[in-house]
Amino acid sequence: MALMITDECINCDVCEPECPNEAIFLGPEIYQIDPGKCTECVGHFDEPQCVQVCPVACIPLNPEHIEDRETLWRKYRRLTLKVEPGEGGAA
Numbered sequence: 819m820a821l822m823i824t825d826e827c828i829n830c831d832v833c834e835p836e837c838p839n840e841a842i843f844l845g846p847e848i849y850q851i852d853p854g855k856c857t858e859c860v861g862h863f864d865e866p867q868c869v870q871v872c873p874v875a876c877i878p879l880n881p882e883h884i885e886d887r888e889t890l891w892r893k894y895r896r897l898t899l900k901v902e903p904g905e906g907g908a909a
C-alpha cells in the first residue's frame with residue numbers, strides 16, 4: 819500500500835527529504851504522497867521513513883492504494899530501473 823498524508827499535517831517539512839523515492843511533495847495546502855512512487859519504503863528501509871519522522875503521526879496507509887509486498891517490490895524495481903509501466907517492470 820502507498821501511504822497518505824492527512825489534513826493534520828502541519829507542514830513541518832521533515833518528511834519530504836527523508837523519502838527515498840521522492841514521493842512526497844508540497845501540495846496546494848499540505849504535503850502529499852504520490853501513490854505511484856510510494857513503496858512503503860520497501861526496497862530501501864524496513865520501516866516507512868516518513869512515518870518515523872512525522873511529529874504528528876498523520877501518515878496512515880492509503881485505503882485507495884491497496885498493494886501487497888510483491889507489488890511494492892515491483893514498483894520499487896520499476897522506479898529504480900526507470901522502466902516504464904508495461905515494459906517489464908516485474909523483471
Ligand code: SF4
Binds near residue numbers: 856859
Ligand atoms: S513510506 Fe517511504 S516511500 Fe512512501 S512516502 Fe513515506 S518515505 Fe516515501
Ligand code: SF4
Binds near residue numbers: 829849874877
Ligand atoms: S512530517 Fe508529518 S507534519 Fe511534517 S510535513 Fe510531513 S506529513 Fe506533514
